Amino acid sequence: MDQSRIITLPPDSDVLNTGQLAELEQSYQNWAAQVRGEKSQAARRRILAIFLLIRYTGAKLSEVLSLTGEDIDAACQSIRFHSGESNGREVRISEELAHRLREVLPSSGSEEKGAAAIKYFAVDPGFIRRKFYERATACGFDKKRGGPEMIRRARAVELMRGNLPLPAVQRLLGHSSPNLTTAYLSFSDEDMREATRLYMERESARLTSARNSFFGKVRALREGEVQTLVELATPDGESIFAIITRASAERLGLRLGMLATAEVKAPWLILESCDRPGHSSADNQREGVIVRIEAGRVNTECAVRLADGAELCAVLSTPGFLRLGLKEGDPARILFSANAVILQSA
Structure with missing residues (x-):
């Protein structure tokens, strides 16, 4: 399944990557903090909040601008967007994002809270777009x-590359008819909401991107x-095998049917060419296509895109990578031991 089908991107489009999004976000933060005057500060905080909501929930601008105070429950880390659905859709957000929204939204005791809580984001969309363009420039x-x-x-691209399950990405974006394969049917709506919450919490807490998650x-x-x-059944119908101590399994409270995440550090992945026979004792094996190579003098980082659109990142020595003779666009196989998998319970 090609996850890129869930959002239409023209062939020549150039969406910002995670690092560029972080740079843009910092620009908004600095811009919002540099102005004096209560009204000017409130106006810039509003634009910052709109950016954060789109940046982390993937919502449409029209959905954000139609939010009222009752739609945002920072305490429960929940936002309800309305886009034609009878009850709207609930999106779970990370604790970090909820905290940042509390910082920029009107406080409960402010004079702005009364009317602003109802229509705080009722701003001309053309004005918002101009401000977004200014920050990008x-x-x-x-x-x-x-x-x-x-x-x-x-x-959307960031979530797909981060291996968030396809139905969870579709629901987050507000797609009315997720493309569910038979494998996905065993995952309920609540499972996908929980997957989104876990992903966002892990994303906000992580200090390094050198991990692969399932x-x-x-x-x-x-x-x-x-x-x-x-054995962890993933939404694409495959399995991830992990070996942990019995004490760890008891501490995590593992049981059949329980939701969990698995992480593997990039240096623990083994990369090999698909041209060679796949005879290996590795418990976990996935095949895909090399989409990105970042070579250094000592190490090389290699991203492999799987059939379902997810990406795995392997870090290996540069001499070792050169011996493989691989380049972008080549098919490749990723292998890792069950002992290399780190499990976290939901």
Whole structure:
């Protein structure tokens, strides 16, 4: 399944990557903090809040501008967007984002709170777009790359590359008819909302991007004298195998059907060419296409896109990578041991 189909991107489009989005976000933060005067501060905080909502929820500009105070529950880390649905759609946000929204939204005791809580985001969309273009230009980006629609698209690409399950991305973006395969049917709407919450919490807490993550349900538990073999069924129908101690399994409270995430550090992945026979004792094997190579003098980072659109990042020595003779566009196989998998319970 090609996850890129869930959002239309013209062939020549150039969405911002995670690093560029972070640079743009910092630009908004600095811009909002540099102005004096209560009214000017409130106006810039409003634009910052609109950017943060689109940046992290992937919502449409029209959906954000129609929000009322009752739609944002920062305490419960929940936002309800309305876009034609009878009850709208609920989006869970990270604790970090909820905290930042509380900082920029009117406080409960402010004079602005009364009327603003109802229509705080009722701003001319043309004005918002101009401000978005200004911030993008200030960062040295083409203004269109920083527009609300492109920020939404950049978020979608970021989520897909971060291995958030396809139905969870579709629901987050407000797609009315998710493309569900048979494998996905065993994952409920609540499972996908929980997957989104877990992803966002992990995203906000992570200090490094050098990990590969998977989301799934515990399919099997095989206990040994000291260790337990855990099989995690992922939404694409594949399995991730992990070996942890029995004490760890008990501490995590693992049980059949339970939601969990699995992470593997990039240096623990083994990369090999698909041209060679895949005879290996590695418990986990995935095949894909090399989409990005960043070579250094010592190490090389290589991103492999799987059939479902997810990407895995491997870090290996540059001499070792050169011996493989691989380049962008080549098919490649990713392998990793069950002992290299870190499990986290939902």
